[in-house]
Amino acid sequence: MIKHKIIKKEVKEKVVDKAFCSFCGKEFDEVTTSFNGFGSLYFHFGYGSDFDDDRFELEICDDCFLKRYYKLLKKQFKEKGYDKKDLKEMEERIKK
Numbered sequence: 001m002i003k004h005k006i007i008k009k010e011v012k013e014k015v016v017d018k019a020f021c022s023f024c025g026k027e028f029d030e031v032t033t034s035f036n037g038f039g040s041l042y043f044h045f046g047y048g049s050d051f052d053d054d055r056f057e058l059e060i061c062d063d064c065f066l067k068r069y070y071k072l073l074k075k076q077f078k079e080k081g082y083d084k085k086d087l088k089e090m091e092e093r094i095k096k
């Protein structure tokens with residue numbers, strides 16, 4: 001038989017306080033930070049690479065994402081349903 005009792009516990013939790021774009025250094029605003037409204041890049045290298053089983057993580061803002069990866073990911077944007085207007089807006093945004 002088990003008897004339970006109620007105890008008061010202090011719980012410490014690690015939460016994101018501030019977040020910055022790893023590429024341009026811009027600090028994300030409070031809302032963006034609290035909702036993780038930024039991109040996260042994860043790299044995991046397998047056995048045999050020069051970075052044998054290492055993992056890396058970067059945060060990226062929307063502007064840096066488009067500037068660095070738009071051309072690389074254009075096909076995937078189309079596959080995800082972004083139309084010609086969306087793509088044109090992205091291309092214009094990159095030029096700024």
Ligand SMILES: [Zn+2]
Pocket residue numbers: 021022023024025026060061062063064065
């Ligand atoms: Zn950035």
